[in-house]
Every structure is written in C-alpha cells, then in structure tokens.
Amino acid sequence: MTKTALVCGAGGFIGGHLVKRLKREGFWVRGVDLKFPPFAETEADDFAVGDLRDQYFCRQIVDRRFDEVYQLAADMGGAGYIFTGEHDADVMHNSATINLNMLDVCQKRNVRGMFYSSSACMYPEHNQMDPNNPNCAEDSAYPANPDSEYGWEKLFSERLYLAYNRNHGMRNRVARYHNIFGPEGTWDGGKEKAPAAVCRKVAQATNGGEVEIWGDGTQTRSFLFIEECLEGTIRLTRSDFEGPVNVGSEEMVTINQLVDIVADIAGKKLHKKHIPGPLGVRGRNSDNRLIGQKLGWKPSATLRSGLEKTYEWIERQVRGNQERAKAA
Ligand code: NAD
Ligand code: GDD
Known part of the structure; x- marks a missing residue:
C-alpha cells in the first residue's frame, strides 16, 4: 500500500x-x-x-x-x-x-x-x-x-x-x-541566516568592493x-x-572564513566591513558522537560543496531581481 x-x-x-x-x-x-x-x-x-x-x-x-x-x-x-x-x-x-x-x-x-x-x-x-x-x-x-x-x-x-x-x-x-542551508531557503527580508545572507552580499558586491558582516567575524558556527x-x-x-x-555539521568555521569561502566561489576579492548587529552565541558546533552511535550515520559533506550550490542559486535570484528592476 x-x-x-x-x-x-x-x-x-x-x-x-x-x-x-x-x-x-x-x-x-x-x-x-x-x-x-x-x-x-x-x-x-x-x-x-x-x-x-x-x-x-x-x-x-x-x-x-x-x-x-x-x-x-x-x-x-x-x-x-x-x-x-x-x-x-x-x-x-x-x-x-x-x-x-x-x-x-x-x-x-x-x-x-x-x-x-x-x-x-x-x-x-x-x-x-x-x-x-x-x-x-x-x-x-x-x-x-x-x-x-x-x-x-x-x-x-x-x-x-x-x-x-x-x-x-x-x-x-x-x-x-x-x-x-541550501537553495530555496530564505535569502533576504530579515529572516535569512548567515550562509544565505553572505551569499547575497557577495553576489551583490562588485569585485574589489566590500561586504558588511555583523560583529567582528570571529564568532563560529557550523552549517x-x-x-x-x-x-x-x-x-x-x-x-x-x-x-x-x-x-548538524562538525565543520566549524568563523563567519570571516564563511565569507572567504563564498568570495572564493564567486571569484571576487572583497573587503570585510564589520558592523554592529545581532550576534547570538560566540561559538557553536555540532557534536556528532551520539548520532554516529545511534544511527550509524553522520553528516560528512564539506561546507564548500554545499555553498557552491547555494551561491549559484542565490546569485541567480539576485541577478533576476536586478534584471526585473531594470526592466520596470
Ligand atoms: P521556514 O521558516 O522556512 O519554514 C517554517 C514554515 O512554517 C514557514 O513556511 C511558515 O510559513 C510555517 N508556519 C509558521 N507558522 C505557521 C502556522 N501558524 N501555521 C502553518 N504554518 C506555519 O524554516 P525552516 O528553515 O524550513 O525550518 C523548519 C523547522 O526547523 C523549524 O521548526 C525551525 O525552527 C527548525 N530549525 C531550522 C533550522 C535552520 O537552520 N533552518 C535550524 C534549527 C531548527
Ligand atoms: N543572519 C545573518 N546575516 N547573520 C550574520 C550576518 C548577516 O548579514 N553577518 C554576520 N552574521 C552572524 C550573526 O551575527 C551570527 O553571529 C552568525 O552570523 C550566525 O547567524 P545566523 O546564521 O543568522 O544564526 P545562528 O547561527 O545564530 O542561529 C541559527 O541557527 C540555529 C540553529 O543552529 C538560526 O537560524 C536559528 O533559528 C537556528 O535555530
């Protein structure tokens, strides 16, 4: 059935x-x-x-x-x-x-x-x-x-x-x-998380320009x-x-490193401008010992491989919006 x-x-x-x-x-x-x-x-x-x-x-x-x-x-x-x-x-x-x-x-x-x-x-x-x-x-x-x-x-x-x-x-x-994170996630409007926000900011920046990051960028996360x-x-x-x-993933990075990976995927050299913003905890990483023991499986893909797919999708959304704004 x-x-x-x-x-x-x-x-x-x-x-x-x-x-x-x-x-x-x-x-x-x-x-x-x-x-x-x-x-x-x-x-x-x-x-x-x-x-x-x-x-x-x-x-x-x-x-x-x-x-x-x-x-x-x-x-x-x-x-x-x-x-x-x-x-x-x-x-x-x-x-x-x-x-x-x-x-x-x-x-x-x-x-x-x-x-x-x-x-x-x-x-x-x-x-x-x-x-x-x-x-x-x-x-x-x-x-x-x-x-x-x-x-x-x-x-x-x-x-x-x-x-x-x-x-x-x-x-x-x-x-x-x-x-x-991934394609088809919220990428603007205020509810977006760091991976999508960073992809959007990098896509909108011109090569040699700057991206704004909340905090000093040394806070850590895994995605x-x-x-x-x-x-x-x-x-x-x-x-x-x-x-x-x-x-979760155990590949912990700083937000500065997250920006560097996305800029590298985009092929852009960008200056980071650290500004005040909501920060949350200073550090966070998944601990995958229990999932490994209980399910005999744990996440293993690299952050970069996921960001490549996500950046490609967000860059398309940004470009689509720019083209629509020009045509209007
Ligand atoms: P999302 O905001 O994209 O999806 C949540 C959906 O719930 C939205 O489409 C929203 O319209 C719907 N919803 C909210 N209130 C509703 C209501 N009253 N009736 C019917 N629908 C309602 O979020 P997501 O990223 O897909 O997250 C899914 C779940 O995973 C959530 O419970 C979230 O807290 C949890 N979670 C997500 C993350 C993450 O990084 N995305 C991390 C930790 C936990
Ligand atoms: N969103 C966002 N946008 N975060 C930024 C930005 C930006 O432009 N620049 C720097 N950051 C920093 C935030 O200040 C925070 O320190 C870090 O990036 C991560 O931010 P988020 O990805 O927005 O959220 P989070 O990791 O603190 O919490 C998220 O993950 C939880 C699960 O781990 C949220 O999505 C929660 O809802 C979720 O449950």
Whole structure:
C-alpha cells in the first residue's frame, strides 16, 4: 500500500525539500503551511493552506493515521529575527501553540509518532562563550540556559514530544538542527541566516568592493547542507532512537572564513566591513558522537560543496531581481 506522510511547514525551506524527497520515495504527501512554497511549485499531492495555531484546522488536516508526520512549522528566522527581542512573544506563542495542537490531534488520531525539529539554540549560553571550544553535546542541555526565547520554546516543545512518548505510548523523534542551508531557503527580508545572507552580499558586491558582516567575524558556527539534513531527519524518524540528537555539521568555521569561502566561489576579492548587529552565541558546533552511535550515520559533506550550490542559486535570484528592476 502507498505510504502517507504529513509535512507541516511544507511552504518553508526544509519542509519544501522534504516533500520532494518523500515524493521520490513514493509517498502520498500532504503539505500544510500558511503559504505555498515561494520559490518552486509544491510537489505535494495535496497542499492545505491554513493556520496550525487553529485547533479546528489541525483536526481537519489530520484526517487519517499518516505513516509519517513531520512537524517543521515554526515562527523562526536567523540572528536578525530571533536575537533582536522584537518577536519574542510571537515566536513563543506561535510555535508552542502549533506543537500543542499537532501533538494533541495526532495522539487522538492514533498517529504512531511524529518528527519534531528542535534547534541547537536550546543549548546553554554558558557553554558557547568560547568560539574555539563550544560544547553542544546532547547531555549538556541541562541546567538549561538558552540565549533566546526561540531556544526556550524549542526546549519546552522537545519535552512535550517526549512526554507524549512516555504518557501516550507515541514514538516521537526529536532532532536538534544546527543551521541548515541550501537553495530555496530564505535569502533576504530579515529572516535569512548567515550562509544565505553572505551569499547575497557577495553576489551583490562588485569585485574589489566590500561586504558588511555583523560583529567582528570571529564568532563560529557550523552549517549543514539541506540534503544531509533530510537524510538525518528521515533516518531518525525511522529508527528506534527517540533523541534528542544533533543533526548538524562538525565543520566549524568563523563567519570571516564563511565569507572567504563564498568570495572564493564567486571569484571576487572583497573587503570585510564589520558592523554592529545581532550576534547570538560566540561559538557553536555540532557534536556528532551520539548520532554516529545511534544511527550509524553522520553528516560528512564539506561546507564548500554545499555553498557552491547555494551561491549559484542565490546569485541567480539576485541577478533576476536586478534584471526585473531594470526592466520596470
Ligand atoms: P521556514 O521558516 O522556512 O519554514 C517554517 C514554515 O512554517 C514557514 O513556511 C511558515 O510559513 C510555517 N508556519 C509558521 N507558522 C505557521 C502556522 N501558524 N501555521 C502553518 N504554518 C506555519 O524554516 P525552516 O528553515 O524550513 O525550518 C523548519 C523547522 O526547523 C523549524 O521548526 C525551525 O525552527 C527548525 N530549525 C531550522 C533550522 C535552520 O537552520 N533552518 C535550524 C534549527 C531548527
Ligand atoms: N543572519 C545573518 N546575516 N547573520 C550574520 C550576518 C548577516 O548579514 N553577518 C554576520 N552574521 C552572524 C550573526 O551575527 C551570527 O553571529 C552568525 O552570523 C550566525 O547567524 P545566523 O546564521 O543568522 O544564526 P545562528 O547561527 O545564530 O542561529 C541559527 O541557527 C540555529 C540553529 O543552529 C538560526 O537560524 C536559528 O533559528 C537556528 O535555530
């Protein structure tokens, strides 16, 4: 029999790619989101536009016992969105309501289990002060001290999914994503993350010009390409391990190094101008010991290989916008 999947947040970056992947595997897929995917036609068999904060809408879309349910819908963005403090109440209220509603409805419909995308933003700030030596081992989560309300909501929701496992016999799976990037992700407008922002700035700069970077550029991160994020997501969902587990890359770089790689891909020599901006933690890197042990798999692709594909796509978006502006 054809397997069925529900993807919440299917109009977003990861959800849109996940729908394509599940279609390639032969699933019948229902996507759900506030909006259709902005950059490509959805490949979902059925796409419901609606608000997952609305319990009635949630009941309507969970009209069967889906084989797999992926809950990716959230009010989220990069540092420019989650670290300014301006959206804290919305982020906490919107994302928590979605998770509360979807768990309740899925449990009542006897859905076996759900996948939930938590974030590395739930790790304690005090373990991420040294840019060269951050600690993001799964068991370092407590005592909790995330540096953003976004991170606190993720921590609450992780606990909620695992409580449904204990009290309702569900088989929910929880991943902690570490900064996912790739084509068809948000690349402008304020919610974009560093890889997309840097690709956009480099694409817009002329050779010999400058790019603006928030902070001194010595803060560190690791970035995971979308294809490996999907691989980890699907492997975890179908495994016997509930998590939480990191799904991220261990190739940690400074933001200055990120800019250098993208400039090199673009074939441009650029001056870095460091300006004030929202910074988040000083250092963050995925710790992949647990995923390796539990799933017998961990991400291995290089940052550069993912950035080549991402830069190519963002450069095309930038050029398209410039051509449209000229023609207008
Ligand atoms: P995204 O913003 O592209 O996708 C999220 C989608 O959820 C959006 O399309 C949005 O419209 C939808 N949504 C928000 N509120 C909704 C509502 N009330 N009803 C229906 N849909 C709603 O983000 P993404 O990068 O695809 O992230 C997917 C998930 O992974 C999120 O839970 C996010 O917090 C988590 N995550 C992502 C990253 C990353 O680097 N991309 C890192 C850590 C965790
Ligand atoms: N977004 C962005 N744009 N960041 C920049 C820029 C810029 O132009 N210039 C420098 N940075 C710096 C930020 O100041 C931050 O220190 C670092 O690059 C990384 O920023 P982001 O990629 O925006 O976010 P993050 O890594 O702090 O958090 C992201 O990853 C989490 C998971 O690891 C966010 O997307 C979270 O939502 C996500 O959960």
